[in-house]
Amino acid sequence: MTSPSDSAVGAQTTADEPLRVALLGCGVVGSAVARLLTDHADDLAARVGRRLEVAGIAVRRTGVERAGLDPALFTTDAEGLVARPDVDLVVEVIGGIEPARSLILTAIEHGASVVTANKALLAEDGPRLFEAAEQAGVDLYYEAAVAGAIPIIRPLRESLVGDDVTTVMGIVNGTTNFILDKMHTEGSGFDEVLAEAQALGYAEADPTADVEGFDAAAKAAILAGLAFHSRVTADDVHREGITEISSSDIAAAKSMDCTVKALAICRSEIVQGERFISVRTHPAMIPNSHPLASVGGAYNAVVVESTNAGRLMFYGPGAGGDPTASAVMGDLVTVARNRVRGTSGPGESAYANRRVMSMDDVVTRYFISLEVVDQPGVLATVAACFADHHVSVQTMRQEASLRSDEAGARLVLVTHAAPEAALSATVRALGDLPQVHEVLSVMRVEGE
Known part of the structure; x- marks a missing residue:
């Protein structure tokens, strides 16, 4: 395994060489990242201090034409790609638990810093990945794992680290927000709007992860862990989907001057003098005066409340190739800069070790x-x-x-x-x- 000092020395002694980037996955997000690396190479070099060069792109099948990308870069040997000694940075956008977990661990073991958009993996096995990165002296960044282009991870991880965050509440799944917004504004039924969302590409052919809340639960776990400096997994999150929401529910909300939103809610709770975390994701009625009530379409928004900063709101596109690629590229530039300087950014902060309270007590x-x-x-x-x-x-x-x-x-x-x-x-x-x-x-x- 590469030690922290080895990584630093390597960065210092190869100042004129490009930083080599391995890309795992070339779907909607991966292809956008690859093109940005190519199209903006000069600007990125100026921002980082070294050029970023694509070393290879791991895909399931080669021989598929991908416009604007050199066919010679593609390989089906993802394990071999991340283990290459000339790879400095790895971007993982394949999703899922395996082989993503093994590939990230292999990359870290061989001294590469990692940028990932993998919310499911982070929510299930984040501590293992963070520990490996810390031991190797490399970075693990994941802004794109939650809320697409919205910068929410870094504010919690860095900007608000000196404050006491009390609540993180938001709309973190664009599919469910699109469906509920259409039901509210047009009076349509759930099945009808889901079919429309699928036709527009907002929902997968199998929409279970979105409409049953699994996607939002993974994101809620990540947000709660960051906000409250504790380890939280997706299994800790109380989860409910939106499939039972009816037109009459929407009408009832309107009659109360409310709207129905699928929310991820993370709160710091004090029970008998002990601090707990409550983490849940479910549909709820919120008053139309609340800032989240006006978030329409497939957009995401997160409201953070803290002792000193007060209420902050982050809003923007929560999915899609270009928005998510923007978040990936932001992380990539940061870890590249760290590499050039021979340092690494903040790792996991779980010192508080708060327990997640039972939903019954919420x-x-x-x-x-x-x-x-x-x-x-x-x-x-x-x-x-x-x-x-x-x-x-x-x-x-x-x-x-x-x-x-x-x-x-x-x-x-x-x-x-x-x-x-x-x-x-x-x-x-x-x-x-x-x-x-x-x-x-x-x-x-x-x-x-």
């Missing part, structure tokens, strides 16, 4: 919609159910039934903040009441 507000029997005493019975579970009701109103088969009424309630466990128990108890035909909708209310 305090939230709920919106609940019920189909009930339309007869005297029902309101009192429902209210008593909430009281029995120590959940206070903020507002309650009765509306016309959505059912056409029998007489009934629809109750819409919003609770005060209460522990998740108490709210969940209340919802289960409501479903068991003979006066309740159906619990139509349950959604958290955030942002107030």
